[in-house]
Amino acid sequence: MRFGARLHRAIAERGPLCVGIDPHPGLLDAWGLPRDVSGLERFALTAAEALGDTVAVVKPQSAFFEAYGSKGVAVLERAIAELRAAGALVLLDVKRGDIGSTMAAYAAAYLTDGSPLAADAVTVSPYLGFGSLAPAVEAATASGRGVFALALTSNPEGASVQRATAADGRSVAQAVVDEAAALNAGVEPLGDVGLVVGATLAELGVDLSDLRGPVLAPGFGAQGATVADLRRLFGADLSGVLPTTSRDVLKHGPGAATLRSAVARVRDSLDV
């Protein structure tokens, strides 16, 4: 089954929420865990236990695992496997982007059956040109996986590039939106090419009406965005919009039960 269809079903069954696993050193401290691979492992596997059977999409942030070297990446591999076994879709936040021949290697690592780091979807950066993402898009669609391309990121610095005007007069972000929309054309119920659009934006400033793909909305929670911001940016109908939050849920650890309660509160607040 295509990724978009799997995501549509997961949202219908579990609600429109993505929760990130971001093992910040400060969160390890707060959970009473050591800042080493054993602490990382306990953190990631506790989060996976709490989230894997209840949240539609879980988004491990690769950087926090890579920080511990090969042993940290091994923990990431295990967390991905446990989350997928528990029924969550895993969106690995790696924001990869490179020339096409190197993108093919990233696609082999993250979007190909049998790879230890294979997830259900990954974040990708289109800022080497959207066309450079083709190997990732092809590997994803061939294997029932997806990609989420950065369009308008939640950090204030993103605007200087993403709001710039491209040669044809569109904003760079709108050009990314249009490229993703072209790849999703005709795919029901949801395309496999999603976008990242921050929930923190002062204004949307792009037309998403032809996208037909999912929108990952980071910035919800710890970065200050609220449910009202989601509605202001994306309208009353949030279908296809996947708010994602990490620290705002993770700060309720180390207990799996308190993490689950935090997820339930966030999901209830979405009221969809």
Ligand SMILES: O=c1ccn([C@@H]2O[C@H](COP(=O)(O)O)[C@@H](O)[C@H]2O)c(=O)[nH]1
């Ligand atoms: O535009 C973007 C793209 C990705 N992120 C990532 O999402 C989480 C946010 O964590 P919070 O604790 O909820 O702030 C993190 O992994 C970022 O790298 C983003 O924030 N903005």
